Amino acid sequence: MESVGIVAPQRMQFSQPLALQNGSALAGYELMVETYGTLNAARSNAVLVCHALNASHHVAGTYAGEPKNVGWWDNMVGPGKPLDTNRFFVIGVNNLGSCFGSTGPMSIDPATGRPFGASFPVVTVEDWVHAQARVADAFGIERFAAVMGGSLGGMQALAWSMMYPERVAHCIDIASTPKLSAQNIAFNEVARSAILSDPDFHGGDYYAHGVKPKRGLRVARMIGHITYLSDDDMATKFGRALRRENGSVGAAEAYNFSFDVEFEVESYLRYQGEKFADYFDANTYLLLTRALDYFDPAKAFGGDLTAALALTSARYLVISFATDWRFAPARSREIVKALLDNKRHVTYAEIDAPHGHDAFLLDDARYHNAVRAYYERIAEEVGA
Amino acid sequence: MESVGIVAPQRMQFSQPLALQNGSALAGYELMVETYGTLNAARSNAVLVCHALNASHHVAGTYAGEPKNVGWWDNMVGPGKPLDTNRFFVIGVNNLGSCFGSTGPMSIDPATGRPFGASFPVVTVEDWVHAQARVADAFGIERFAAVMGGSLGGMQALAWSMMYPERVAHCIDIASTPKLSAQNIAFNEVARSAILSDPDFHGGDYYAHGVKPKRGLRVARMIGHITYLSDDDMATKFGRALRRENGSVGAAEAYNFSFDVEFEVESYLRYQGEKFADYFDANTYLLLTRALDYFDPAKAFGGDLTAALALTSARYLVISFATDWRFAPARSREIVKALLDNKRHVTYAEIDAPHGHDAFLLDDARYHNAVRAYYERIAEEVGA
Numbered sequence: 001m002e003s004v005g006i007v008a009p010q011r012m013q014f015s016q017p018l019a020l021q022n023g024s025a026l027a028g029y030e031l032m033v034e035t036y037g038t039l040n041a042a043r044s045n046a047v048l049v050c051h052a053l054n055a056s057h058h059v060a061g062t063y064a065g066e067p068k069n070v071g072w073w074d075n076m077v078g079p080g081k082p083l084d085t086n087r088f089f090v091i092g093v094n095n096l097g098s099c100f101g102s103t104g105p106m107s108i109d110p111a112t113g114r115p116f117g118a119s120f121p122v123v124t125v126e127d128w129v130h131a132q133a134r135v136a137d138a139f140g141i142e143r144f145a146a147v148m149g150g151s152l153g154g155m156q157a158l159a160w161s162m163m164y165p166e167r168v169a170h171c172i173d174i175a176s177t178p179k180l181s182a183q184n185i186a187f188n189e190v191a192r193s194a195i196l197s198d199p200d201f202h203g204g205d206y207y208a209h210g211v212k213p214k215r216g217l218r219v220a221r222m223i224g225h226i227t228y229l230s231d232d233d234m235a236t237k238f239g240r241a242l243r244r245e246n247g248s249v250g251a252a253e254a255y256n257f258s259f260d261v262e263f264e265v266e267s268y269l270r271y272q273g274e275k276f277a278d279y280f281d282a283n284t285y286l287l288l289t290r291a292l293d294y295f296d297p298a299k300a301f302g303g304d305l306t307a308a309l310a311l312t313s314a315r316y317l318v319i320s321f322a323t324d325w326r327f328a329p330a331r332s333r334e335i336v337k338a339l340l341d342n343k344r345h346v347t348y349a350e351i352d353a354p355h356g357h358d359a360f361l362l363d364d365a366r367y368h369n370a371v372r373a374y375y376e377r378i379a380e381e382v383g384a
Numbered sequence: 385m386e387s388v389g390i391v392a393p394q395r396m397q398f399s400q401p402l403a404l405q406n407g408s409a410l411a412g413y414e415l416m417v418e419t420y421g422t423l424n425a426a427r428s429n430a431v432l433v434c435h436a437l438n439a440s441h442h443v444a445g446t447y448a449g450e451p452k453n454v455g456w457w458d459n460m461v462g463p464g465k466p467l468d469t470n471r472f473f474v475i476g477v478n479n480l481g482s483c484f485g486s487t488g489p490m491s492i493d494p495a496t497g498r499p500f501g502a503s504f505p506v507v508t509v510e511d512w513v514h515a516q517a518r519v520a521d522a523f524g525i526e527r528f529a530a531v532m533g534g535s536l537g538g539m540q541a542l543a544w545s546m547m548y549p550e551r552v553a554h555c556i557d558i559a560s561t562p563k564l565s566a567q568n569i570a571f572n573e574v575a576r577s578a579i580l581s582d583p584d585f586h587g588g589d590y591y592a593h594g595v596k597p598k599r600g601l602r603v604a605r606m607i608g609h610i611t612y613l614s615d616d617d618m619a620t621k622f623g624r625a626l627r628r629e630n631g632s633v634g635a636a637e638a639y640n641f642s643f644d645v646e647f648e649v650e651s652y653l654r655y656q657g658e659k660f661a662d663y664f665d666a667n668t669y670l671l672l673t674r675a676l677d678y679f680d681p682a683k684a685f686g687g688d689l690t691a692a693l694a695l696t697s698a699r700y701l702v703i704s705f706a707t708d709w710r711f712a713p714a715r716s717r718e719i720v721k722a723l724l725d726n727k728r729h730v731t732y733a734e735i736d737a738p739h740g741h742d743a744f745l746l747d748d749a750r751y752h753n754a755v756r757a758y759y760e761r762i763a764e765e766v767g768a
Binding site: 021022023121122179180181182183185186187189190192193194196197198199215218219222223225226229231234235237238239240255257258259262263264265266269270273286290293294296 | 405406407505506563564566567569571573576577578580581582583599603606607609610613615618619621622623624639641642643646647648649650653654657670677678680
């Protein structure tokens, strides 16, 4: 299948203050946005794709001169792909607080002339949805054909359907959860502790010191990676194979008896940690994991998710993956049950994929066919 | 039930060199040892209890003037307890490389006059077993009525039955595994990375700098704790309850919108991390997690555990816990299957306890009754 090809992001400026859930407000802000496909005359074919922890507005395609910089959901979004850009107008938005060009901790605070750093407000999923709604306004989109996301992106899709029910025809919620469990929060807390205790963190104002808390970021990312993969997937990919300096892998070889990389899985984790620490911002990591922790739409309803979802009017596609132990299928089924309690239209697919939480980003035929079929139905409805 | 009461450890000195699996040798070494009960005239009632990652020779009872310093398996070992010290002579040994008085990284290297630090050899489960065998020799114990341990301690018990089959009548292997999975190694690697990258680690020679890599130790322990508890147990214990400064807990209260402790589970993890960093040694943490990684008795047999266990002659009690996701029941069943393939006597109990890996340290009636019944049979055999 084709890619959307060469794309270019746009920087959108919003000068109206944005009230935030923590009680503060951003006087003005910028969001990086990318679009694919063409908005039809009725403006009925728009789909908002919400990103998860470490992704961005760059959902599909590549940038001029950067052929390896492929959008994070390029296998899902493009001409002829499950979310078909020949039919739909797709929008990716980098969320507030992220580190890919939208206003966040690295941005200059106009009040001080210095980077926000630790003073950037703790934003929430709901704050992001309000900010994204203004993007829709700017495009003249009154109602999305669909709002879609996986993991933290799925939380945004679900929140959209609750906060702006009249603006969401369909909500596509993948590998997500109505709220983090204690164990989920615990993993986030360990990752944050690694960052907060890194001497290069400097209370969040490390930009002024010309350093980055890379040690903390590396450990944070390594922890994350363990939770993204299934135990079985790790066993299949790495097992107990030993890593050898020449790159050869052989289980029969002898141990080195050291704390250097010895097993393949160690090499993989260290590489992932190193790469992440190079490109990601530590303050953003703190903010995004906290947004995950805080998301709990049933909280205002005494924990009753059914009551929380009573005001929705969208139709839903909910997808989970059998080996996802971060947000297990049971968590998705909580959403499905609460929607069914409200007599909403729900399609639910539990995909027996081996790749754990990461499966939502991978190209699995059963998964992609389910999404494709659902979008074909939407396309008929909206005349896309 | 009674406790063994006030006990006192003894320091045993061994002057004969100990050859280690990594090819080096310790010229001489000391081991901290504690015993409970009385060795009978036939020396047939001795039980060796092997410790896991953060425990020691202090298995039961308290020390004079330290009523809160209770042995780590006091609910299991004592007069009238499952391992009844009225009948058995129980030995606890602090392993080489640990930080509770036995020779380890904090000890003075006689060759240099300075602490071993990073130069302490990477010891293995098998090295520990050889060192423990000399403890048995010193007590004149030719054959243990049982060698028993949980988790890493279970690995030592299993190794005993393979390395000294004639010296082990019964092997009691609890919440253990024949080898770590890739995911198990991955968690250890993240914990080690946190320690190794702490600026206070100083390449393992932090003693000379008068500091401890506490940040790394805290994060390492927090990660460990997540893997010791089950998801459900964490949900029951903490859920999403918020921690408030006055200590009151209330789910209905509002968020603080910060990275300070917000949820109860965060408070718990930070407390555990802090406590651990105060009393545990970072080099020991590296060594003990590496010993876990390396344990793989089937490795020398091309991965064939049945072949590896062919030389055993002990009888076995194997116990696992349903909610243990660190070393899940399936891992214990691998051991059971390989033993049955060899026509060994095996009693296997899978306890439906909610407490995850930690369950092996807790007082569960079904678990303790299984151990008690097994020891009653041993007592009849050995005339204890």
